[in-house]
Amino acid sequence: MATRVPLSLTPSPAAPLRAVPAVGGDTAVSLTGYGRRFGARTVMADITLSIAEGEFVLLLGASGSGKSTLLRALAGLDPQADGEVLVPRARTVVFQDHRLLPWKRVWRNVIVGLPDRAKADAVTALGEVGLAERADNWPGTLSGGESQRVALARAFIREPHLLLLDEPFGALDALTRIRMHVLMRALCERHRPTSVMVTHDVDEAIALATRVLVLRDGGISLDLPVDLPGRRMTDPGVADLRARLLGELGVVAE
Amino acid sequence: MPINFIGKTAGTASGPGLELVVGRTPTHGRRDDLRAAWRRLWRSNWVRIVGPLLLLAAWEIAVTWFGVSELTLSSPRSVAETAWRLMEDGTLWTALGISLRRVAIGIAIGVPAGAALALLSGLFSTGERLIDPVVQMLRTMPALAVVPLFILWFGIGEEPKVLLVALAVSFPVYINLYAGIRGVDGRLVEAGRVFGLGRFRLIRDVILPGALPSFLVGLRFSLGIAWIVLVASEQINATSGLGYMMLNAQNLLQTDVIFVGLIVYSLLGLISDLLVRLLERWLLSWRHGFRSL
Numbered sequence: 001m002a003t004r005v006p007l008s009l010t011p012s013p014a015a016p017l018r019a020v021p022a023v024g025g026d027t028a029v030s031l032t033g034y035g036r037r038f039g040a041r042t043v044m045a046d047i048t049l050s051i052a053e054g055e056f057v058l059l060l061g062a063s064g065s066g067k068s069t070l071l072r073a074l075a076g077l078d079p080q081a082d083g084e085v086l087v088p089r090a091r092t093v094v095f096q097d098h099r100l101l102p103w104k105r106v107w108r109n110v111i112v113g114l115p116d117r118a119k120a121d122a123v124t125a126l127g128e129v130g131l132a133e134r135a136d137n138w139p140g141t142l143s144g145g146e147s148q149r150v151a152l153a154r155a156f157i158r159e160p161h162l163l164l165l166d167e168p169f170g171a172l173d174a175l176t177r178i179r180m181h182v183l184m185r186a187l188c189e190r191h192r193p194t195s196v197m198v199t200h201d202v203d204e205a206i207a208l209a210t211r212v213l214v215l216r217d218g219g220i221s222l223d224l225p226v227d228l229p230g231r232r233m234t235d236p237g238v239a240d241l242r243a244r245l246l247g248e249l250g251v252v253a254e
Numbered sequence: 255m256p257i258n259f260i261g262k263t264a265g266t267a268s269g270p271g272l273e274l275v276v277g278r279t280p281t282h283g284r285r286d287d288l289r290a291a292w293r294r295l296w297r298s299n300w301v302r303i304v305g306p307l308l309l310l311a312a313w314e315i316a317v318t319w320f321g322v323s324e325l326t327l328s329s330p331r332s333v334a335e336t337a338w339r340l341m342e343d344g345t346l347w348t349a350l351g352i353s354l355r356r357v358a359i360g361i362a363i364g365v366p367a368g369a370a371l372a373l374l375s376g377l378f379s380t381g382e383r384l385i386d387p388v389v390q391m392l393r394t395m396p397a398l399a400v401v402p403l404f405i406l407w408f409g410i411g412e413e414p415k416v417l418l419v420a421l422a423v424s425f426p427v428y429i430n431l432y433a434g435i436r437g438v439d440g441r442l443v444e445a446g447r448v449f450g451l452g453r454f455r456l457i458r459d460v461i462l463p464g465a466l467p468s469f470l471v472g473l474r475f476s477l478g479i480a481w482i483v484l485v486a487s488e489q490i491n492a493t494s495g496l497g498y499m500m501l502n503a504q505n506l507l508q509t510d511v512i513f514v515g516l517i518v519y520s521l522l523g524l525i526s527d528l529l530v531r532l533l534e535r536w537l538l539s540w541r542h543g544f545r546s547l
Binding site: 075077092093095097099101102103104112113114138139140154158 | 447539540
């Protein structure tokens, strides 16, 4: 997009406040010497990474590899991390659990924390995820997939420059997950956020990613651009990518 | 082979051993009109009425046939008559009005006080360190144990009774609301922060609604305790109110008046409980998933 608002890069609480280094206009996320220790255990160390605007980065890794920790740092929720992390001020998170406030009706959940937005805005955002008619329901009446779609509406109505997704479809059934991938692609095409998504599902990489990072042994062991125009499982290259990612994750692919 | 669904079980020992687990048998529920529904309700529930009726009958029989003294046990009939008399000459209404007023004022002081303390110690760690140990220490003290002290301090007027109710109801509110605030899902609080809720809105939109169910539990306990404490204090030092009416009846050997008092208390307890339950249904409608009003 030609008329993008310049990003207001602010240091997340992960970094001590000091002079912000100049970052190129098309860089959305920048990590320098990022690391995380829990007591004596070092989960990640000395990670340096830069993510360009508009990328859809998939962060793969086995359990305990630190992928969710890294995402929390990007969200500004982990001030204890080492190094320096720069992220846009306009960022938001879709969690694995939908985290809707059960005592607020669906539309109020969408515009929570946005006092200037009206119900009509919320309904429009809900329309984008196909749930406009559920605006007045209580979150408790929604299915898991519907709740997660409301969480997407709540994220996209904020027009984030950086969208952080922490295994957002991990708790959904396989069919719902496929539908969510399609929806996610449509939303990203319309709003064009820079996205970082944590997952352990290799097929999610094929469905959504423009770049895949694999976290392993405390660092980034693989950084791979993904260019699959059709994004169909039958595309040439899909089998290759799958095998490579599974191999990198320590799953033996035949 | 056609399977014959008569009765609940199809097939006998010699049959295929099939059991109808879904679907209605042709002999049952075919004409499912209102009258039939009523009949079914009556048929499955009439036993519930038997217990209280038996009790009432045993009571009446004990008094009239076995000659249990009216001083020990008034007959249900004389209790009913006395209730009517006390209502007609206004004695009951006066006593009830005075007791209700004491409970209402006590609750109006005690519930906000308990809630305020719970907010301070639930929301602020300094508040917790300052308030919680003191409250936890005081709450192990039976409320009625302070009656002598309150009489010394406040005399035998309205103050000691109202303040005793206030003191007693503040503890359940404090304990439950405090636990409710501390028990609010930390993930929702984190999400609230991510979505831009400031401190005030976080408290108003996330923490307080999350603690509301616990608060209502505390309120329910409070109302129950309020009556217990009031009766006790009215029987120790009072010249009016329901407790006084019963104490007076004891001195005048009016067993029937005591029974009337007991029944009124149980009704008051039921009504207070019902009020909180209605409040819960209204405030927590999101819990059951139906749209309110």
